[in-house]
Amino acid sequence: MTWFNEVFHKEKVIIASMYLPPLPGSPDYQKGTSLQQIIDYTHAELQALEEGGMDGVNIGNQQDWPYQVGVGPETPALISKILAEATRGLAIPIGISIFWDDLAAIAIAKAVDAKFVRGVFRGAYAGEMGLMSLNAADAVRFRKSIDAEDVKFMFMLRPILCKAITDRDLQADVKDALWASKPDAFALSGPLPGESPSMEELKMVKQAGKPCPVITNNGATPENIGEVLSACDGAVVATHLRKNKKASNPFDRDKVREFMDIVEKFR
Incomplete structure (x- = not known):
């Protein structure tokens, strides 16, 4: 049994x-958009997911393009306010991602009682944001310093818009992280946005990353979710749950329910 069961009441x-x-x-x-409008939109999204039977939701600032390596103080302040209001009356477990600032995500998680942070946490990368050098020691120590040790860390493997400078293979990368950086789970991305990792990769990370749960970070569909759940412990899903399967559209409660009905056949 993993912490997934404690937080989500499911192992997959x-x-x-x-x-x-x-x-x-x-x-x-959009200048003139009020904070209350953002709060109302966020509440409606979370409500659609909860009513559709979703296990949990990871909330992030993906639309704050282009991303900064280290966000300003306005981002955690605004998101904490938004989520404190938008989650009222809802029970769905939430996690936080801030592109790219894991410490800000941890601070928000503490403020709004989020259960996990999905982030990069460690490694050296080059890409659209320039160079990123991250040490999990900073995140682990910060979590300790603000008494947030109940917030779980979900390490993203093969994060978007960048490439690791080192040439370690995936298995070695997972084993090194497990030994040195205190992950609570791994989220493996495919080679391209929207593209699933191979089932062989998911199985390998699942084996190498024990006892941490492993999920796919993208590419899960109604057609492949059975195979995904046989290879690992779950999936992050977005586009297939939205109206017209368009990333900028709101979640469709009926699509969420249809997807979760398929999932239940394989759990």
Whole structure:
């Protein structure tokens, strides 16, 4: 039994990825959009997911393009306010991702009682954001310092928009993280956005990452979810749950329910 059972009451979990609207301070923020409008939108999204039977939801600032390595103080302040209001009356477990600032995500998680943070946490990368050098020691120590040790860390493997500078193979990378960086779970991305990792990769990470649960970070569909759940412990899902399967559209409660009905056949 893993912490998935404690948080989600399931050993095989499906986590929706919810994108907050562009926030004040980001280039795509629509001037004049009130904080209350963002709160209402967020509540409606979370409500659709909960009513559709989703196990959990990871909430992030994916629409704050282009991403910063280290966000300003406005981002955690705004998101904490939004989620404190938007989650009222709802029971669905939430997690936080901040692109790219794991410490800000931990602070938000502490403020809003989120159950996990999905982030990169460690490694050296080059890509659209330039160079990123991360040490899990910073996140682990910060979590300890704010008394947030109940917040679980979900390590993203093969994060988007960048490439690891080192040439370690995936199995070695997982084993090193497990030994040195205190992960609570792994989320493996496919080689391209929307593309699932291979089932062989998921099985390998599942084996190498024991006892941590392993999920696919993208690419799960109604057609492959049975195979995914046989290879690992769950999936992050977004596009297939939205109206017209368009990333910028709201979640469709009926699509969520249809997807979760398929999932139940394999759990």
